[in-house]
Amino acid sequence: MTSGMATNQKFRHNFLNRVGATGATGRRVCILTLLLLLLCPGEVVMGQEGAQVVTGPDVAWWVWPLVLLVLTFIMGILAALGGVGGGVLYVPIVSGFFPFHLDFVRGAGLLVALAGALAAGPGFLKMNLASLRLAIPVALIASTCAIAGAMVGLALPTNVIQTSLGIAILGIVILLMTAKKSEFPEVEQADRLSSVLGIYGVYSEASLGREINWKIHRTLPGLLLFIGVGFAAGMFGLGAGWANVPVLNLVMGVPLKISVATSKFLLSITDTSAAWIYINKGAVIPMMVVPSLVGIMLGSLIGVRLLRVAKPTVVRKIVIGLLLFAGLKAITKGLGLPFIV
Amino acid sequence: MNEESNAPDMTDGEISTNESTDEEPGTPGVDDSIDVVASDASPGALEEQLLYAKILEVGMFLGLGLLLVSFALYVLRILPPVIPIEQLSDYWTMNVHDYLGALNEQFLHQEHLLTGWSWLSQIGKGDYLNFIPIAILSAITIVCYAGITPVLIRKKDRAYAIMALLEVFILTLAASGVLTVGH
Numbered sequence: 001m002t003s004g005m006a007t008n009q010k011f012r013h014n015f016l017n018r019v020g021a022t023g024a025t026g027r028r029v030c031i032l033t034l035l036l037l038l039l040c041p042g043e044v045v046m047g048q049e050g051a052q053v054v055t056g057p058d059v060a061w062w063v064w065p066l067v068l069l070v071l072t073f074i075m076g077i078l079a080a081l082g083g084v085g086g087g088v089l090y091v092p093i094v095s096g097f098f099p100f101h102l103d104f105v106r107g108a109g110l111l112v113a114l115a116g117a118l119a120a121g122p123g124f125l126k127m128n129l130a131s132l133r134l135a136i137p138v139a140l141i142a143s144t145c146a147i148a149g150a151m152v153g154l155a156l157p158t159n160v161i162q163t164s165l166g167i168a169i170l171g172i173v174i175l176l177m178t179a180k181k182s183e184f185p186e187v188e189q190a191d192r193l194s195s196v197l198g199i200y201g202v203y204s205e206a207s208l209g210r211e212i213n214w215k216i217h218r219t220l221p222g223l224l225l226f227i228g229v230g231f232a233a234g235m236f237g238l239g240a241g242w243a244n245v246p247v248l249n250l251v252m253g254v255p256l257k258i259s260v261a262t263s264k265f266l267l268s269i270t271d272t273s274a275a276w277i278y279i280n281k282g283a284v285i286p287m288m289v290v291p292s293l294v295g296i297m298l299g300s301l302i303g304v305r306l307l308r309v310a311k312p313t314v315v316r317k318i319v320i321g322l323l324l325f326a327g328l329k330a331i332t333k334g335l336g337l338p339f340i341v
Numbered sequence: 342m343n344e345e346s347n348a349p350d351m352t353d354g355e356i357s358t359n360e361s362t363d364e365e366p367g368t369p370g371v372d373d374s375i376d377v378v379a380s381d382a383s384p385g386a387l388e389e390q391l392l393y394a395k396i397l398e399v400g401m402f403l404g405l406g407l408l409l410v411s412f413a414l415y416v417l418r419i420l421p422p423v424i425p426i427e428q429l430s431d432y433w434t435m436n437v438h439d440y441l442g443a444l445n446e447q448f449l450h451q452e453h454l455l456t457g458w459s460w461l462s463q464i465g466k467g468d469y470l471n472f473i474p475i476a477i478l479s480a481i482t483i484v485c486y487a488g489i490t491p492v493l494i495r496k497k498d499r500a501y502a503i504m505a506l507l508e509v510f511i512l513t514l515a516a517s518g519v520l521t522v523g524h
Contacts, residue, residue: 059430061426061427061429061430062416064430099430099433099434100433100434101433101434101435101436101437101440102436103436103437103440104433104437104440111475111478111479114478114479115405115478118397118400118401118404118405118478118481119401119405121394121397121401122394122395122397122398122401123394125386125390125391125393125394125397126386126391126394127386128385128386128390131390132387132389132390132393132489133387133390133501136501136504136505136508137504139508140504140507140508140511143508143511143512143515144511147511147514147515147520151520154437158436196500197500197501198498201385202385203385268397268482269482269508269512272479272480272482272483272512272515273511273512273515274515275479276479276512276515276516277515277520279472279475279476279479280456280457280458280515280516280518280520280521281437281456281521282437282440282441282454282455282456282460283437284472284475285429285433285468286411286412286415286468286471286472286475287415287416287426287429287433287468288433289471289475290408290409290412290471293408294409
């Protein structure tokens with residue numbers, strides 16, 4: 001077994017060096033590289049020592065950005081089909097299986113989630129699927145806490161953050177597996193706070209062919225939950241769609257479509273605040289950010305088109321499987337343990 | 342979704358629904374006559390919401406467009422970077438503090454590390470030119486909030502005007518670089 005793994009690793013080592021030495025096989029080689037990374041990533045890339053195998057001067061500079069572009073493209077497709085944001089896949093997978101330091105991965109993760117939210121935000125607002133009246137108080141709390149989270153995240157030792165990230169990802173896996181969604185939650189009566197703030201709305205529900213009025217309840221507990229959501233978003237650079245939707249939909253009684261759209265829009269505010277902390281700290285490397293951003297946005301566009309033919313339950317299982325894999329990797333990496341799956 | 346609609350203005354009270362027959366709660370301090378604007382075939386979109394969307398859309402396209410241009414200038418080596426592209430992989434494995442230290446020691450030779458807005462001093466370099474569109478993308482939300490605040494004030498929506506101003510303050514504080522952290 002060990003011998004086989006060593007042979008396998010040697011093959012991939014030579015393979016990657018060949019990529020760097022010749023640079024002739026272009027995109028096809030990088031796709032193969034990506035597949036290898038995905039199939040046996042622990043042996044190829046990380047482990048603090050393993051990183052040296054493929055990040056040395058023998059590897060062409062464009063290999064990693066190109067692999068990042070391809071991987072984030074796939075992530076974008078899976079994220080769109082699986083109903084999660086790109087950030088929640090990006091940070092654990094890229095920090096676990098790429099040579100980039102977690103500081104830069106979190107900074108890039110926030111910018112990736114931010115770009116996706118900025119792209120989707122105007123349309124959702126114009127269609128009145130994202131509610132500005134709902135978003136403003138939520139964003140004020142979440143963005144303030146995201147700043148605190150980002151500052152704590154950049155101050156703590158990397159292994160602590162990496163381990164915490166793994167635990168958080170496993171928590172998200174449990175949330176994704178167990179949380180039920182309610183398309184039209186039953187809200188008997190709007191609570192006092194939401195009435196005072198005027199948080200309610202109306203939208204066209206094409207599937208029912210009519211307009212739906214909505215209002216919310218449990219506003220205060222919902223807002224308080226965004227303290228934790230914002231903090232985690234800033235600390236781990238995850239975006240926060242995975243938490244926004246359950247809180248809006250299940251706790252506050254916001255219809256599912258409004259929850260999803262408002263959550264996406266919220267990321268543009270929450271992630272902005274945390275992103276500035278990373279930018280000002282210098283934790284942004286354009287060579288990582290731009291390919292990631294382009295890849296995930298192109299992938300999301302394709303993913304949305306594939307929604308018509310894909311089986312969401314299968315894709316969702318793949319996403320959960322990937323997160324589970326990446327979460328375990330993050331924990332073992334943070335604790336300095338070998339990655340055994 | 343961006344097409345303008347000729348639909349007549351609607352208020353919440355005029356919108357029919359089978360989902361709920363409860364009377365919607367009012368919005369204290371809000372002038373109901375200008376509260377709702379119909380546009381883009383979307384019933385009930387507020388004036389400030391549509392304004393926010395417009396500003397966001399312009400900023401998003403501007404930022405993403407410039408990002409692609411600046412990145413092309415960088416990778417095509419039209420503008421030389423601070424860190425030679427071939428050597429970048431030696432640095433991205435470091436934590437941010439060590440990275441900035443190495444960057445300063447080997448390339449910049451400045452008194453202070455390149456944190457906060459000091460990247461502006463390097464925008465002639467290919468890699469740091471990319472920080473301009475990144476800053477635009479990160480700052481557009483502040484502009485959006487600043488843009489809708491006068492509308493909220495005009496509508497006497499005090500609570501939301503205050504929250505919008507607070508958000509501008511919070512985001513500006515984050516962007517200012519005043520909030521610093523260390524490893």
